[in-house]
Amino acid sequence: MKPSIQKFINTPLKIGNRVIPGRLILAPMAGLTHVAYRELLESYGGCSLMFTEMCSARSVPQENRYVSPVFRWRDEELPHLVCQIFGADPEIMATAAKRVEAEGFFGVDLNFGCSVAAICKKNCGAALLKTPDLAEKMVRDVRKAVSIPLSVKFRTGWEDRPDLPVELARRFESAGADALIFHPRVAPDRRTRPPKWAYIRHVKQAVSIPVFGNGEVFTPEDCEKMIETTGCDGISLGRIAIAKPWVFSQWRTGHAVEMEIYRKNMKQIFFLLNKHYEPIPAIRKFKKMAIYNASVFQFGHSFLKKITRAGDFSEIESAIDAFFDHSPALSARPNLNLFR
Numbered sequence: 311m312k313p314s315i316q317k318f319i320n321t322p323l324k325i326g327n328r329v330i331p332g333r334l335i336l337a338p339m340a341g342l343t344h345v346a347y348r349e350l351l352e353s354y355g356g357c358s359l360m361f362t363e364m365c366s367a368r369s370v371p372q373e374n375r376y377v378s379p380v381f382r383w384r385d386e387e388l389p390h391l392v393c394q395i396f397g398a399d400p401e402i403m404a405t406a407a408k409r410v411e412a413e414g415f416f417g418v419d420l421n422f423g424c425s426v427a428a429i430c431k432k433n434c435g436a437a438l439l440k441t442p443d444l445a446e447k448m449v450r451d452v453r454k455a456v457s458i459p460l461s462v463k464f465r466t467g468w469e470d471r472p473d474l475p476v477e478l479a480r481r482f483e484s485a486g487a488d489a490l491i492f493h494p495r496v497a498p499d500r501r502t503r504p505p506k507w508a509y510i511r512h513v514k515q516a517v518s519i520p521v522f523g524n525g526e527v528f529t530p531e532d533c534e535k536m537i538e539t540t541g542c543d544g545i546s547l548g549r550i551a552i553a554k555p556w557v558f559s560q561w562r563t564g565h566a567v568e569m570e571i572y573r574k575n576m577k578q579i580f581f582l583l584n585k586h587y588e589p590i591p592a593i594r595k596f597k598k599m600a601i602y603n604a605s606v607f608q609f610g611h612s613f614l615k616k617i618t619r620a621g622d623f624s625e626i627e628s629a630i631d632a633f634f635d636h637s638p639a640l641s642a643r644p645n646l647n648l649f650r
């Protein structure tokens with residue numbers, strides 16, 4: 311990575327009334343950015359800001375943090391953990407945000423990007439981009455309810471037009487958002503076509519609050535290119551952060567990693583999942599994460615098949631050892647066929 315970019319990603323950034331130490335943040339991912347993954351990420355030096363999985367605003371006010379699979383955290387991560395909420399009703403979102411603030415999270419993030427049918431059918435996630443007035447009111451009402459940093463994660467909209475995210479970004483800023491995390495894909499596109507990074511530049515130019523670009527940043531070269539071509543204030547890393555949780559500290563410092571880290575990492579995530587969850591959800595979550603771990607290897611698909619078929623931890627451990635004992639070759643970029 312160029313020294314100028316390395317310096318940039320290590321530069322603190324003000325978000326609302328708080329400051330984060332650098333420019334690389336974690337993207338919220340359902341089923342992936344749970345408390346166990348976040349503990350793993352922190353063991354490699356963490357990142358500038360972490361995000362929970364999306365949490366239902368309806369449930370958050372009465373959720374029990376020791377029982378909920380998603381609204382769960384370790385106290386020590388709260389100063390750099392944002393809780394992402396989704397919902398269809400501004401009042402319910404504002405009430406949920408108040409609980410998030412009362413618990414001591416760094417901030418609250420509104421999910422205006424999820425395009426999964428089950429979420430959009432309830433007028434949540436990216437569905438809100440069809441009704442910009444309602445989305446704007448939601449930002450405004452949450453803003454009135456809390457003083458912690460408020461961010462919005464959103465997509466291009468439901469049509470592929472550069473003016474749509476620009477208009478949305480301006481509305482969110484004027485309604486009181488402190489930062490935007492923008493994934494430049496249209497809502498019905500669930501990560502099939504490449505994201506249009508040029509739209510990030512348009513959004514960045516349209517507002518004065520920090521804009522984080524998101525979408526298919528997998529290598530240090532991608533990171534440089536997104537920063538240089540869009541002028542974004544930071545980058546939100548999604549799937550590559552699951553495949554290589556050390557990616558933040560590696561890019562921040564430029565240090566190389568040993569091959570053995572991949573084997574140890576998979577075993578450690580299994581250990582942490584078992585620490586935080588019951589055995590059956592722990593295995594299910596492990597298998598979901600393994601897709602991303604396998605995707606960065608040239609023969610990751612056959613490795614993944616073995617993991618998928620494994621019934622318990624000893625079979626998973628044998629599959630991991632059998633794969634890594636043969637010094638598997640890494641791919642330059644993740645295999646998107648496994649990855650989506």
Ligand SMILES: Cc1cc2nc3c(=O)[nH]c(=O)nc-3n(C[C@H](O)[C@H](O)[C@H](O)COP(=O)(O)O)c2cc1C
Nearest residue numbers: 337338339340364423463493525526527547548549
């Ligand atoms: C399995 C999975 C779950 C996701 N869940 C969420 C979510 O809960 N909230 C959200 O805003 N985005 C979610 N996303 C989208 C990511 O935050 C991110 O925008 C997307 O993966 C593109 O970034 P990447 O190319 O760096 O992975 C999810 C993505 C994946 C792959």
